[in-house]
Amino acid sequence: MSIPLLDLNRQYDSIKGEIKTAIDEVLESQYFIMGDEVKEFEDEVGAYCKANHAYGCASGSDALLLALMAIDLQPGDYVLTSPFTFFATAGAISRIGGIPVFLDIEKDSYNLDPKQVRRFMEGEHPVFKKLNPDREKIKAIIPVHLYGQMADMDPIMNIAEEYNLTVIEDAAQAIGAEYKGRRAGSVGDFGCFSFFPSKNLGAFGDAGLVTVKNEKLAEKLDILRLHGAKPKYHHSLVGINSRLDTIQAAVLSVKLKYLDEWSERRREIAHRYNRLFEEAGVSGELGDCSKSCVEMGGSGCSLNPNKIITPIETTGSKENNGRHIYHQYTIRSSNRDQIAKALSEHNIGHSVYYPVSLHEQECFAYLGYQPKDCPVSHCATKQAISIPIFPELKEEEIEKVVEVVSGAVKK
Numbered sequence: 001m002s003i004p005l006l007d008l009n010r011q012y013d014s015i016k017g018e019i020k021t022a023i024d025e026v027l028e029s030q031y032f033i034m035g036d037e038v039k040e041f042e043d044e045v046g047a048y049c050k051a052n053h054a055y056g057c058a059s060g061s062d063a064l065l066l067a068l069m070a071i072d073l074q075p076g077d078y079v080l081t082s083p084f085t086f087f088a089t090a091g092a093i094s095r096i097g098g099i100p101v102f103l104d105i106e107k108d109s110y111n112l113d114p115k116q117v118r119r120f121m122e123g124e125h126p127v128f129k130k131l132n133p134d135r136e137k138i139k140a141i142i143p144v145h146l147y148g149q150m151a152d153m154d155p156i157m158n159i160a161e162e163y164n165l166t167v168i169e170d171a172a173q174a175i176g177a178e179y180k181g182r183r184a185g186s187v188g189d190f191g192c193f194s195f196f197p198s199k200n201l202g203a204f205g206d207a208g209l210v211t212v213k214n215e216k217l218a219e220k221l222d223i224l225r226l227h228g229a230k231p232k233y234h235h236s237l238v239g240i241n242s243r244l245d246t247i248q249a250a251v252l253s254v255k256l257k258y259l260d261e262w263s264e265r266r267r268e269i270a271h272r273y274n275r276l277f278e279e280a281g282v283s284g285e286l287g288d289c290s291k292s293c294v295e296m297g298g299s300g301c302s303l304n305p306n307k308i309i310t311p312i313e314t315t316g317s318k319e320n321n322g323r324h325i326y327h328q329y330t331i332r333s334s335n336r337d338q339i340a341k342a343l344s345e346h347n348i349g350h351s352v353y354y355p356v357s358l359h360e361q362e363c364f365a366y367l368g369y370q371p372k373d374c375p376v377s378h379c380a381t382k383q384a385i386s387i388p389i390f391p392e393l394k395e396e397e398i399e400k401v402v403e404v405v406s407g408a409v410k411k
């Protein structure tokens with residue numbers, strides 16, 4: 001038996017007819033750029049996210065770039081964000097000359113730690129002392145809703161209000177996730193979504209979307225994605241070419257109808273994994289592992305090597321009126337390499353999101369970060385490993401994955 005990390009064919013097989021009809025309609029219209037399907041999808045997904053405004057664009061990376069362009073981020077401005085995320089989060093900041101300020105994550109949720117953000121804004125954080133930023137140039141915070149669970153938004157929004165900062169949610173992995181009953185993309189000033197094919201709502205190529213709270217900024221973003229022109233050929237701004245293709249919008253509209261059903265199935269699978277790992281006797285407790293990991297150069301940890309840590313629902317738990325939508329099911333272990341080896345030997349898909357913390361990436365070396373500046377993130381890069389999760393995953397596959405992972409750590 002081989003078990004993929006993600007099998008998009010199973011999803012496609014279940015909705016093939018509807019998808020082909022939707023694509024055919026676009027082919028018949030030959031209206032490939034900004035066709036009716038784009039606006040229809042923007043309205044549907046905007047309502048789904050409970051957002052005031054929603055605009056399609058070419059990718060999640062462009063969504064972040066457009067949000068930063070909309071607030072006129074200037075070269076030399078600072079944006080606070082998580083180092084434990086896909087590169088695009090910080091890439092967007094750097095692309096327009098901004099300086100990414102990496103602040104550590106919470107060890108249970110893997111999301112940006114609001115306490116670190118507060119310490120930074122109060123000038124007490126070692127990273128503040130290192131960067132010594134001009135306070136006027138600190139402009140925004142980008143919390144990332146990693147693996148499908150929302151960051152702790154209330155304290156982040158409070159800090160943003162106090163210091164007049166814009167909040168841009170990186171919701172690329174979190175469409176439909178909830179925080180205290182509020183949807184991802186509806187809490188901050190902007191929400192940035194990716195419809196990369198492997199995302200919970202995946203297009204047939206690159207695609208993205210930005211949700212916007214404020215009407216004026218929404219109008220600006222709408223123009224920025226169309227070269228800054230409105231009407232056509234009249235440029236009030238220097239924008240970019242970043243549109244959602246009509247064909248992608250048509251595909252996404254079909255899939256959006258199933259998203260809640262798929263997300264609930266992901267949650268069921270995650271909870272099933274939790275239970276089976278518990279029954280196998282390998283579920284452990286998260287202790288204080290970060291210090292030892294940094295001190296030992298990432299080679300050791302105080303985690304029990306015969307246990308794994310299953311995902312912890314913090315903001316995403318039902319009790320907190322939240323919803324983790326399990327874009328990934330990520331476990332952590334000081335025995336990660338052994339787990340990865342066993343999974344490979346049994347042809348079971350797995351992946352490390354992410355092997356290098358952004359504060360340690362070569363391209364940001366000029367900022368002078370040290371591993372110890374974000375120890376929890378550093379530690380997570382040594383221990384996290386994601387295992388198969390997708391709505392069509394079968395019970396026997398779940399059981400097999402648990403058997404292999406448990407066997408690897410019990411050795």
Ligand SMILES: Cc1ncc(COP(=O)(O)O)c(C=O)c1O
Nearest residue numbers: 059060061086088089172194196
């Ligand atoms: C957290 C995060 N931010 C941004 C992106 C960028 O999205 P895209 O690949 O659509 O450009 C991704 C996904 O790839 C992501 O996971």
